Amino acid sequence: MSRDLPDFDLSRFLPYRLTVASDRLSAGLARRYRTEFGISNAEWRVLVHLADAGEVSIRELEARVHLEKSKASRAASRLVEAGHVTKRPNPEDRRLVRLSLSDRGRALMTELLPMAASYQERLEAVIGTHMDDLEAALEAIMEADL
């Protein structure tokens, strides 16, 4: 029995804790989106960006909502398939694509967005006074190079 290993408490390891907390929130949301609307997490990000950006290309999705381009492309395809999104070529640069919400997609977002907003509110209530520091910490993580 060699007890020479350094002590290490996984439950205090920040990347682990962040992942677990994030998975918890995402799983809860994803379950609602999926069961009620048949929408996955990636698809939801696309929809949200379309809802306030209008016409968008794949590479813009990649940059704005942190979706790798193949993931963005496939999410968009599924949304087109489902009738929530319209895809057409960009005539000014035919490499690009113009994604936009269809009427049906817009109707969907009329339900989804308020649901997300109320989720955010409940979350902020739960987090309470730590909210500002939480945001500051997340920004520090995003800007740090590690």
Next chain:
Amino acid sequence: MSRDLPDFDLSRFLPYRLTVASDRLSAGLARRYRTEFGISNAEWRVLVHLADAGEVSIRELEARVHLEKSKASRAASRLVEAGHVTKRPNPEDRRLVRLSLSDRGRALMTELLPMAASYQERLEAVIGTHMDDLEAALEAIMEADL
């Protein structure tokens, strides 16, 4: 052009921000573990728990390190395959399994654990004074029911 959709800023949506930040940390770590040791994230969690828990069953992994049982089972298989972990049946309850670090696995952890600890330190330096609130917020998220 119906501009009737509620405003919603994805970049302020907490589940999204948490996921992005967590992915950023996990991806950085995973890359190092994978390129230097051929270890995935799930496998790493198993190793860490084995390093301070000794002999462990799959269901204990599931409970302690938040790995769904099939994920834990497959991670363990890969580690056995790689020679880092030993698996044998539990004689007192033959449904259970006893996973433990092999000598090779222990040697691996001698390198991995200090690396993780120093990563945590750099992270805490980056987060600075927000650290306590960050932890409090994460705990609130974990305990809330949403």
Next chain:
DNA sequence: CAGTATTCGTTGCATGCGCAACAACGTCAA
């Protein structure tokens, strides 16, 4: 004790993922 329910770990299946390769298109210099 027999018979049923429960627990544990593994596996089959469908699916989503990341990465590299690719075709189509545009840019730029000579």
Next chain:
DNA sequence: TTGACGTTGTTGCGCATGCAACGAATACTG
């Protein structure tokens, strides 16, 4: 204009994942 180079989006491939179903082992109940 031509040809080399960069960009954009899609797709093939291998792999990890989540879920349900399953066999084996144990616990429980009357």
